[in-house]
Structures are given as structure tokens and as C-alpha cells.
Amino acid sequence: MSFFGLESELILPTFQQQLVAIVFALLLLALIIFLAVRRVFAEAYSMLWLLTGLAILLLSVYPESLAPVSALTGIVEASSILFLFGIVFLLVICLFITAVVSQQKMKITKLSIRLALLENRIEGTMEQCRKST
Amino acid sequence: MSSPAEGEESILVLIPAYNEAPRIGAVVAGVRRALTRAEVVVIDDGSSDGTARQARAAGATVLSLPMNLGYGDALRTGYEYALASGAQVVVQLDADGQHDPSSITTLLDAMADRDAGVVIGCRFAGSGDYRMPMLRRIGSRLFSAILRLLTGRRFHDPTSGFQAIRRSALRFFATDNLPGDYPDADFIYFLCRSGIEVVEAPARFEPSPDGKRTLHEGLLSVFYVAKMLLSVFLTMLRPLPDRSAGAEEEE
Numbered sequence A: 001m002s003f004f005g006l007e008s009e010l011i012l013p014t015f016q017q018q019l020v021a022i023v024f025a026l027l028l029l030a031l032i033i034f035l036a037v038r039r040v041f042a043e044a045y046s047m048l049w050l051l052t053g054l055a056i057l058l059l060s061v062y063p064e065s066l067a068p069v070s071a072l073t074g075i076v077e078a079s080s081i082l083f084l085f086g087i088v089f090l091l092v093i094c095l096f097i098t099a100v101v102s103q104q105k106m107k108i109t110k111l112s113i114r115l116a117l118l119e120n121r122i123e124g125t126m127e128q129c130r131k132s133t
Numbered sequence B: 001m002s003s004p005a006e007g008e009e010s011i012l013v014l015i016p017a018y019n020e021a022p023r024i025g026a027v028v029a030g031v032r033r034a035l036t037r038a039e040v041v042v043i044d045d046g047s048s049d050g051t052a053r054q055a056r057a058a059g060a061t062v063l064s065l066p067m068n069l070g071y072g073d074a075l076r077t078g079y080e081y082a083l084a085s086g087a088q089v090v091v092q093l094d095a096d097g098q099h100d101p102s103s104i105t106t107l108l109d110a111m112a113d114r115d116a117g118v119v120i121g122c123r124f125a126g127s128g129d130y131r132m133p134m135l136r137r138i139g140s141r142l143f144s145a146i147l148r149l150l151t152g153r154r155f156h157d158p159t160s161g162f163q164a165i166r167r168s169a170l171r172f173f174a175t176d177n178l179p180g181d182y183p184d185a186d187f188i189y190f191l192c193r194s195g196i197e198v199v200e201a202p203a204r205f206e207p208s209p210d211g212k213r214t215l216h217e218g219l220l221s222v223f224y225v226a227k228m229l230l231s232v233f234l235t236m237l238r239p240l241p242d243r244s245a246g247a248e249e250e251e
Helices: A015-037 A043-061 A063-073 A078-132 B021-034 B051-057 B071-085 B101-113 B134-151 B167-173 B185-193 B218-237
Strands: B011-017 B039-044 B061-064 B089-092 B118-122 B163-166 B198-202
Touching: A015 A043, A015 B218, A043 A063, A043 A078, A043 B218, A063 A078, B011 B021, B011 B051, B011 B071, B021 B039, B021 B051, B021 B101, B039 B051, B039 B071, B051 B061, B061 B071, B071 B089, B071 B167, B089 B101, B089 B167, B101 B118, B101 B163, B101 B198, B134 B185, B134 B218, B163 B167, B167 B185, B185 B198, B185 B218
Parallel strands: B011 B039, B011 B089, B039 B061, B118 B198
Antiparallel strands: B089 B163, B118 B163
């Protein structure tokens, strides 16, 4: 097959490999839905993971759809392309989670400062009340 | 604020606001004119433009969040306040002046006449000059169709944030069931599943202020629709809340 003027020599997975990938994708999707229903993560993150699960399922069912990527990258093994996708995805997720954790830390710091100031103000008010009575 | 007379229901008006300093004063004043006996509470969602100061100057009680939590979480702060303060009815409206405070009485009348737990202000039945942006109109129709399929009932304006809520329904709002960003069709579906009577009443809407970026524009609207569809799907799978929980407190 030829894409963008480049030839693709994609080696498709065996039936056994494909079956394992489909079962894995279905289990992953079931786990994601279970966690989302139990509100383990927020809906925006649920959407990200559901899309990932669906993408894995689609690529497992139709591995030939990787042919354009194979032509562009020169990687011939479908499973290698999936590994590459997986690693890139995990790196992006790590980056994203690092950003979220950093933001949460800033928010917790802000809340802690505000709590300390409020406690100080309450104690001051109570002290004044005690003195006046 | 004037206290409710004996036998009158105490009403609390919630206005979540984020950087609405130029408009919040007029909105609070409009609500106080329309509903003299209500307490007006502005939830300042981490604004940096003096929204809280303007709201206080207009006579509102202000709950200031230390950072921007989002529309749903700001509302939840207000619901918790309303439950703690013993309000019998809560009305919520937007801080940008889109919701005409003179329609509040229509919502309250509909609540009493139809014995509803929640009344949604419906812009299509109002007499204002409001014209919904196209993307929002498509989204609204889509959610309306989904709600009809799931509940068998027709909601003309499921994305409206102009609502009146009775105390018996309020305890469903002040929980994790309320989406933290934008509770819309997903939450209406949740309420219907929980046995709350949700009805619509005509309300007057004004167009969005110029230059205001909303969720219903561009790529954000695509994300919003996808998120809402997922949220409705997850609501279908979740177990129903215990209706008796918190009922003792109501009695």
C-alpha cells in the first residue's frame, strides 16, 4: 500500500495477538467505566481515558488502519507502532499529571495560608470577647 | 435584607460570579427590587476585579472562594450555605445580567402551582429579545431530545441556569452528584431519576454581554457536548441516591 507517496510494508498481528489486544482493550474500557461510575476520577479525565480505551479497541480490531503511520515512520510491525503510541501517550499523561499536581500544590498552599489567617483572626476576636466580658 | 414574615417561605437568591464587577451591582439591585424579602448571596468564584466589593456595596451577602473553582462548585458553596441558613426556597441566576430578575416571581409561582421541586426558567417561552447562538441552540436541542428519550418528558431549555429549587430538592444539589463544572442536562436527568418534580416556566432572558467567552462557542462547545453526553451515560449507570437520607432534617 502507498500513502503520501510512501510505501507501507505493515506486518499485521496474528489472530492470537489480535485477540489478546481486543480482550485487553475491552477489560480496560470496563475498568474505566467502573471507575468513572464510582466517581474515582472527574468526568473530564474519564473522557480522556474512555477515548484512549476506544482508540486501543479500534486499533486492535482494525490494525490495518496503522498503515499510514507505518508508511510515515518506516516502522513495519503493527505491535511496535502500538508500543510507540503507548509510550508517547504515557509521557503526555505524565506531563499532564505533573501540571495538575503542581496546580493542586499551589491551591493547597493558598488554602493553608488563608486558613491560618482566619484562625488567627478568630482567636483574636475570641480574645477580645473574653477581655470585654 | 428584610426577614420573611411569619408563614412566608424564606427565599435565598444565589448568584455565582467570576470577574463580573461591572455588572454584579445592577444584577443584585435588580433582584432586591424584584424580591424585597429575599437574601441575596453572591458567590465570588475567585474574581480578581473587585466583584466581591461591588456585590457587598449593592447589599448582597458575599461568599468569597479563595480561588476559581468553577460554576458548579461555586453553586454548591451557595447550596451548602442555603441548607445551613434554613432557606426554604433557593433561586439561582447568572451574574452577567442575562437572567431578568423580574421573572423570579414567575418561577416561584410555577413552583407553588405545580408543587415542583425544581423550576427551570425557559428562555423560549419568555418575551425577551434573546436569540440563542447557533451552536448553543444545536446543543440545547440535542440535550432536549436525549432527556425526552430518557425521561419521557420534554425540556425546552435544559441548559438554562435560571432555576428555583425547593429545600426538599436542595439536598440533592449539595452533594457530589452535582457536576463541579456545568450542571445541565445530566443533572436534570439525575433529578428526574431521583423522583424530583422538575418543571419549566417562561422567563425573560437578555443576550450575553459583548466579549464574554462562553462554553457554547468554538472548540469548547464540542468538548462541552462530549462531556455532557458522557455525563448523562454515567448518570444512567449510577445507583439512585437514598431518598430518605436527610429527610429527617426536613421534618
